[in-house]
Amino acid sequence: MLDIISERFRQGFRTGKFPLEEPKLAPRFRGMPEFRGECPSGCKACEQLCPFGACGVREGKMALDLGRCLFCADCQACPEDRINFGNEYRLAVRNRQDLLFSGEEYPLAKPLEPARLKLLGRSLKLRQISAAGCNACEADCNVLGTLVFDLGRFGIQFVASPRHADGILVTGPVSENMRTAVLDTYEAVPGPKVVIVVGACAINGGPFIHSSETNQGLDSLLPVDLYIPGCTPQPYTILDGLLRLLGRREQRG
Amino acid sequence: MMKQNIEPQLMKNGGTVDLSLVESLSYDDFSRCLLTEVETGGRVAAFFGVPGVGKNDDLELFALIARDRHATIAVYRTEVGTSFPSLTTSCPQLHLFEREIAEQYGVRPTDHPWLKPVRFHRVWQGKTDVWGRPLDQHPLPGDMEYYRVEGDGVHEVAVGPVHAGIIEPGHFRFQCYGEKVMHLEISLGYQHRGIEPMLLQGPHSSTMAQMETIAGDTTIGHGLAYCQVIEALSGCEVPARAQSIRAMGLELERLANHVGDIGALAGDVGFLPTASFCGRLRGDYLNLSAALCGSRFGRGLVRPGGVLFDLDATLESAVQTRIDEIESNTLGALNLFFDAPSVLSRLEGCGHVSLSVAEDLGLLGVAAKACGVPRDSRFFHPTGIYRKVFDELITEETGDVWARAHVRYREVIASIDLLRRIGKNLPSGPVKVPVGPLKANTLAVSLVEGWRGEVAHIGITDADGQLRRYKIVDPSFHNWSGLAMALRDEQISDFPLCNKSFSLSYCGYDL
Numbered sequence: 001m002l003d004i005i006s007e008r009f010r011q012g013f014r015t016g017k018f019p020l021e022e023p024k025l026a027p028r029f030r031g032m033p034e035f036r037g038e039c040p041s042g043c044k045a046c047e048q049l050c051p052f053g054a055c056g057v058r059e060g061k062m063a064l065d066l067g068r069c070l071f072c073a074d075c076q077a078c079p080e081d082r083i084n085f086g087n088e089y090r091l092a093v094r095n096r097q098d099l100l101f102s103g104e105e106y107p108l109a110k111p112l113e114p115a116r117l118k119l120l121g122r123s124l125k126l127r128q129i130s131a132a133g134c135n136a137c138e139a140d141c142n143v144l145g146t147l148v149f150d151l152g153r154f155g156i157q158f159v160a161s162p163r164h165a166d167g168i169l170v171t172g173p174v175s176e177n178m179r180t181a182v183l184d185t186y187e188a189v190p191g192p193k194v195v196i197v198v199g200a201c202a203i204n205g206g207p208f209i210h211s212s213e214t215n216q217g218l219d220s221l222l223p224v225d226l227y228i229p230g231c232t233p234q235p236y237t238i239l240d241g242l243l244r245l246l247g248r249r250e251q252r253g
Numbered sequence: 254m255m256k257q258n259i260e261p262q263l264m265k266n267g268g269t270v271d272l273s274l275v276e277s278l279s280y281d282d283f284s285r286c287l288l289t290e291v292e293t294g295g296r297v298a299a300f301f302g303v304p305g306v307g308k309n310d311d312l313e314l315f316a317l318i319a320r321d322r323h324a325t326i327a328v329y330r331t332e333v334g335t336s337f338p339s340l341t342t343s344c345p346q347l348h349l350f351e352r353e354i355a356e357q358y359g360v361r362p363t364d365h366p367w368l369k370p371v372r373f374h375r376v377w378q379g380k381t382d383v384w385g386r387p388l389d390q391h392p393l394p395g396d397m398e399y400y401r402v403e404g405d406g407v408h409e410v411a412v413g414p415v416h417a418g419i420i421e422p423g424h425f426r427f428q429c430y431g432e433k434v435m436h437l438e439i440s441l442g443y444q445h446r447g448i449e450p451m452l453l454q455g456p457h458s459s460t461m462a463q464m465e466t467i468a469g470d471t472t473i474g475h476g477l478a479y480c481q482v483i484e485a486l487s488g489c490e491v492p493a494r495a496q497s498i499r500a501m502g503l504e505l506e507r508l509a510n511h512v513g514d515i516g517a518l519a520g521d522v523g524f525l526p527t528a529s530f531c532g533r534l535r536g537d538y539l540n541l542s543a544a545l546c547g548s549r550f551g552r553g554l555v556r557p558g559g560v561l562f563d564l565d566a567t568l569e570s571a572v573q574t575r576i577d578e579i580e581s582n583t584l585g586a587l588n589l590f591f592d593a594p595s596v597l598s599r600l601e602g603c604g605h606v607s608l609s610v611a612e613d614l615g616l617l618g619v620a621a622k623a624c625g626v627p628r629d630s631r632f633f634h635p636t637g638i639y640r641k642v643f644d645e646l647i648t649e650e651t652g653d654v655w656a657r658a659h660v661r662y663r664e665v666i667a668s669i670d671l672l673r674r675i676g677k678n679l680p681s682g683p684v685k686v687p688v689g690p691l692k693a694n695t696l697a698v699s700l701v702e703g704w705r706g707e708v709a710h711i712g713i714t715d716a717d718g719q720l721r722r723y724k725i726v727d728p729s730f731h732n733w734s735g736l737a738m739a740l741r742d743e744q745i746s747d748f749p750l751c752n753k754s755f756s757l758s759y760c761g762y763d764l
Contacts, residue, residue, distance in 0.1 A: 010585060129422075130422055132763075134468060145532075212447060231552065
């Protein structure tokens with residue numbers, strides 16, 4: 001027993017100060033893209049070059065679909081090397097089209113509408129469903145429960161049964177073999193409920209966008225309330241998104 | 254007519270063989286060779302179908318037998334029609350491979366004792382489904398005959414596909430007598446994304462991202478296995494510095510997962526100090542991977558020809574300093590766990606797998622080592638820097654949850670030491686070289702010791718140097734059967750503990 005107590009003191013207090021303090025991320029972390037310079041006129045090479053169809057030209061400007069983007073370290077999309085991934089980790093949005101980014105304002109997620117916010121804003125219980133996720137998004141949802149993030153202090157908790165949940169959080173491209181299970185789980189959650197998708201797979205299929213065995217994400221199957229992009233999203237990206245949905249990050253940019 | 258003295262083509266890990274040199278044996282000779290190999294210490298690293306080309310389109314079967322003590326891999330090849338005699342009763346480690354071939358190509362292994370679907374997808378090629386499922390519809394997952402025990406007091410518990418925690422989906426059926434589990438049947442396939450067919454005519458520009466997400470917790474393991482196949486097929490020599498950085502990535506991946514798993518075991522037995530410490534420490538190792546390449550899971554580090562990220566002097570010393578800091582906290586958390594009598598009484602004797610079962614099933618990695626079966630491709634089939642630095646083969650003897658936890662504990666210590674030695678002796682030079690076109694009509698094999706065990710990738714090219722078949726074997730493919738055996742005669746309430754002690758991948762199995 002004394003060993004346990006002394007080890008506890010040695011390990012120290014490790015819960016982070018987020019959201020009062022911004023997290024320190026690895027300098028090589030790839031977050032919000034930044035575009036360098038202008039697109040050469042007529043060049044639409046990126047529409048073909050990105051293997052996941054994340055990149056295109058709209059009204060003469062490069063547009064990156066963060067819902068499809070895997071934030072690849074060796075981004076193949078732009079032959080002019082215009083795409084650079086910055087260190088901004090806040091990426092969650094409320095609508096699918098908000099993920100189309102062309103270098104201008106990026107509409108970070110607004111809180112739930114008043115009716116659901118009143119019910120869920122201070123206590124949100126989520127049923128996580130992995131639907132052909134590779135266990136990386138799952139792991140970085142799980143990590144939110146560790147003492148570093150301590151999700152419980154925000155009133156958010158992952159629960160064992162959909163009957164106990166206020167919503168579902170889905171990862172993975174939704175394989176054909178998981179489609180029914182996902183829909184059944186959604187049905188089992190009492191309303192009003194929320195649907196959150198985490199990671200490129202769950203948004204639009206991710207690396208498996210062209211697979212005939214997946215449904216290219218959850219978007220075509222259920223109404224989604226929160227999109228958290230990335231492959232894999234940083235845990236702080238997920239946490240920031242959840243807090244925004246509950247109106248807990250509004251004043252902070 | 255049986256041939257005498259068949260000499261198979263032998264390959265090294267990361268090597269290739271010209272397909273025309275691999276003799277196509279009669280099925281009788283092929284099966285005799287396989288059984289002899291396994292009797293004399295070989296193990297089945299992979300066994301898979303390849304659709305034939307040219308004059309007849311019969312299915313070809315390839316078997317790759319790892320001769321661990323000789324550091325070689327023997328390749329055998331045969332052709333089959335619409336069925337072939339199953340070898341599973343003589344060689345149980347083939348059981349899933351044969352079922353997989355049946356599901357993918359509609360070819361029946363006759364007299365297979367446990368012929369059930371593996372992943373519940375439509376047949377890839379062929380005109381029949383072995384289970385008579387309609388060819389124009391996607392099969393229903395979990396739709397198969399389950400093993401059933403009947404009698405007074407016998408009951409069945411069905412769990413999944415959606416589980417209680419944040420965990421991948423799978424279906425488990427327990428046949429129980431009271432609290433006691435007589436048999437556990439595991440039916441997976443829910444995570445199936447169809448990765449292998451997407452690789453045909455590749456590699457494609459999307460391939461690397463798919464390889465890194467075969468099992469996202471083994472991004473480096475699978476990514477590296479793939480890169481070694483491509484490098485072998487293109488004859489590319491990876492610079493020494495890149496090989497060292499790859500090993501650092503692989504060991505960091507092992508550390509993060511092992512520390513996380515011991516923490517999860519601590520959580521399962523209600524020993525919260527270690528559960529809390531390890532939950533955080535796992536993140537520290539993931540963040541070290543992020544320091545290397547920007548991704549906590551190592552996405553983007555390994556690429557054909559080398560690595561995308563180099564370490565400058567500042568990062569080199571920062572990594573070393575960070576390892577020193579985390580090491581003492583890690584050992585503190587783990588020692589507390591293994592010194593607590595209440596913990597040991599829960600772990601010891603629970604979920605026992607015998608050495609002979611482990612050998613018969615071809616278990617790999619942590620699950621095998623815990624039963625006293627020496628399996629580690631860093632030791633037996635080393636590539637890159639492991640040729641020089643790896644000399645520590647860790648095994649335990651008791652085959653229980655404790656042994657699987659303790660193998661991890663000892664591997665954590667060994668990996669920290671490896672990381673330090675590799676990091677302090679980084680060779681100078683470039684970290685990436687260009688990769689040329691792939692050799693035509695060639696087979697390449699790559700074995701990487703991921704944190705769960707050996708990840709095997711095999712690539713076969715066609716006459717144009719494009720991938721004609723790509724086979725992926727995650728260690729979980731072998732090891733799920735080990736979990737089923739571990740549950741025999743255990744209490745059903747010990748399932749979470751046993752399951753965590755194996756910590757297997759669903760998506761790595763489902764592909």
